[in-house]
Amino acid sequence: MALLDILKAGNPVLKNKSVPVERVDKSLKKLLDDMAETMYANDGVGLAAPQIGKNICVVVIDCQDDHGLLEMINPVITFKEGEVVDTEGCLSVPDIYGEVSRAAKVKVKYTNRRGKIQNLTATGLLARCIQHELDHLEGQLFIDIAQSVHRGNQG
Ligand SMILES: [Zn+2]
Structure with a gap:
């Protein structure tokens, strides 16, 4: 395995729309x-392929919950419900945090590394993380949609 360089905000690759994996x-x-x-x-809870320079629809997520490591290929949100505002950060936007409104509950459909279609229902931090990572695939950063941003430690 190898550590990859994480692109920082301002890099145009982060603004591109990603293409599905075939x-x-x-x-x-x-x-x-x-x-x-x-x-x-990097102590992250999620990473999307554009952040390491590849505009393909792939994200990894680990919110340190019962789901463990989630590897999502071609993820699509199929259902959203509710709304909750909470603090987010991003490995591509170091030392900046922001208040972001997200759906409280989502259902996501994706392909796993075995090529099998999976459906997952998520709430809480995992729901937020899924929405944040999928935004990366659309070329959107949390600072683009945050209600407010601030520098320094989260919370
Ligand atoms: Zn991010």
């Missing part, structure tokens, strides 16, 4: 491994 092959599985390693090494 085939789950060996190189994609290696990318998933490297993305997870990079996320853990």
Whole structure:
């Protein structure tokens, strides 16, 4: 496995819309491994492929809950409910935090590394993280939609 460089806000790759993955092959599985390693090494709870310079629809998430590591290929939110405002940060926007409104509950459909379609219902931090990472695939950063931003430690 290998640590990948994380692009920072201002890099145009972060603003591009990502394209769906056509085939789950060996190189994609290696990318998933490297993305997870990079996320853990940076104490992140999620990482999207554009953040490591690839405009493809792939995200990894680990909110340290019962779901463990989630590897989502071509994820699509199929249902949203409720609204909750909470603080977010992003590995591509170091030392900046913001208050962001998100759906309280989402359902997401994605392909896993075995090529199987999965459906997941999420609430709480995981729901927020899924919406944040999927925004990356649309070229959107949380600072683009935050109600307010501030510098310094979260909370
Ligand atoms: Zn982010």
